Structure formats: structure tokens, C-alpha cells
Amino acid sequence: MKTLEDLFEHQIKDLYSAEDQLVKALPKMAQKAKTEKLKNAIEKHLEQTKEHRNRIEKICDELDIKPQGEKCLAMKGLLEEAEHFMKDDMDDDVLDAGIIAEAQRIEHYEISAYGTATRFAKELGHGDIASTLHSTLTEEYEADESLTEIAESRVNEKAKSNAD
Ligand SMILES: [Fe+2]
Ligand SMILES: [Fe+2]
Known part of the structure; x- marks a missing residue:
């Protein structure tokens, strides 16, 4: 890896792997x-995630590179943690709280990766690619916000049922 273009291409492939792993893990x-509420939010984001993967494929076409060939070890680790957590026996409410926590870690990772990739694309003069990456970045932020809302409503529901 010598140039910023090489680094950018590496990151795009890494993102492809991240989205691809996520498409497989979100249904679970x-x-x-x-x-x-949480089920629907995750299912909605699954559809977005498939679209994110498509977008990366198109970007790879434009860059004349193959999307495959990298494994995003960070996403692999995050998903292993989530899977490990979901195996434990626990109250429904604790399970949902934990799934939200794992999902938000994943979203924050993607936000960071897409933020950097968008900047690199701009710096390298790939204007169209930068705007595609930015659209995905916006959807990752929205997914994160909706998870925060679900987490907050969870806490409110719980306070209400404790008061009853
Ligand atoms: Fe994504
Ligand atoms: Fe995401």
C-alpha cells in the first residue's frame, strides 16, 4: 500500500466485508x-444494509476493483460479541437492552468508517463516490438515533411498569 488511493480502496473493500457480514447477522x-419496536428497527436497517452493500459494489465498479478480498476483523469481532451475548439466559428487557448496545457499537463503527471513507473520496477527487458514501453515512446516523430512541422508550416503559 503506497498511495492514499490504495488506502482508500482497502477501506472500501473492508466496508464491503463489514456490510456483507452484517447482512448475514442482522436477521438473527x-x-x-x-x-x-426493536425487531422492526433491525429489520428496517437490514434492508438499508443490503443497499449499503450494493452501493459499495457500484463504487468498486467505478474504481475498477473487486469488492471481495478483505475480511473486516473489527466487524467480525463485534458480531462475535453480539452472538456470544445473545446466547446467555436473561430477562427479556435485559436482552433487548443488550441487543441495542451491541447494535449501537456496530453503528458507531460504521459511522467512523464511512466518515473517513467520505473524506478520502473527496480528497482523491471522487466527488460522486463521496456523495454516495455520505448517503450511507447519513443512514447509519439515523439508525443509531432510532436505537437511542428505542433505548429511551424502554427505560420509560420500565419506569411506568415499576410505578404500577
Ligand atoms: Fe451500513
Ligand atoms: Fe449500519
């Missing part, structure tokens, strides 16, 4: 989630 997280 949705299935484990106890509340409809």
Missing part, C-alpha cells in the same frame, strides 16, 4: 429481539 438479532 431481529429474531432475538423481544419487542416489536
Whole structure:
């Protein structure tokens, strides 16, 4: 790896691997989630994640590189942690709280990666690619926010049921 272009291409392939792993893992997280709200949010983000993967494929086409060939070890680790956590026996509410925590770690990782990739694309003069990456970045932020909202409503529901 010599140039910023090389580094950028490496990161794009890494993102492809991250999104691809996520497409495979999110159905399991949705299935484990106890509340409809959380299930729906994860399923919605699964559809977005498939689109994120498509976008990376298109970017690779434009850059004339293959999307495959890298394994995102960070995403692999995050997903292993999530899977490990979901195996434990626990109360429904604790399970949902934990799934939200794992999902937000994943979103924050993606936000960081897409933020950097967008900047690199701009710096390298790939204007269209930068705007595609930025669209995905925006959706990652929205997914993170919706998880925060679900986490907060979870706490409110719990306070309400404790008061009853
Ligand atoms: Fe994504
Ligand atoms: Fe995401």
C-alpha cells in the first residue's frame, strides 16, 4: 500500500466485508429481539444494509476493483460479541437492552468508517463516490438515533411498569 488511493480502496473493500457480514447477522438479532419496536428497527436497517452493500459494489465498479478480498476483523469481532451475548439466559428487557448496545457499537463503527471513507473520496477527487458514501453515512446516523430512541422508550416503559 503506497498511495492514499490504495488506502482508500482497502477501506472500501473492508466496508464491503463489514456490510456483507452484517447482512448475514442482522436477521438473527431481529429474531432475538423481544419487542416489536426493536425487531422492526433491525429489520428496517437490514434492508438499508443490503443497499449499503450494493452501493459499495457500484463504487468498486467505478474504481475498477473487486469488492471481495478483505475480511473486516473489527466487524467480525463485534458480531462475535453480539452472538456470544445473545446466547446467555436473561430477562427479556435485559436482552433487548443488550441487543441495542451491541447494535449501537456496530453503528458507531460504521459511522467512523464511512466518515473517513467520505473524506478520502473527496480528497482523491471522487466527488460522486463521496456523495454516495455520505448517503450511507447519513443512514447509519439515523439508525443509531432510532436505537437511542428505542433505548429511551424502554427505560420509560420500565419506569411506568415499576410505578404500577
Ligand atoms: Fe451500513
Ligand atoms: Fe449500519
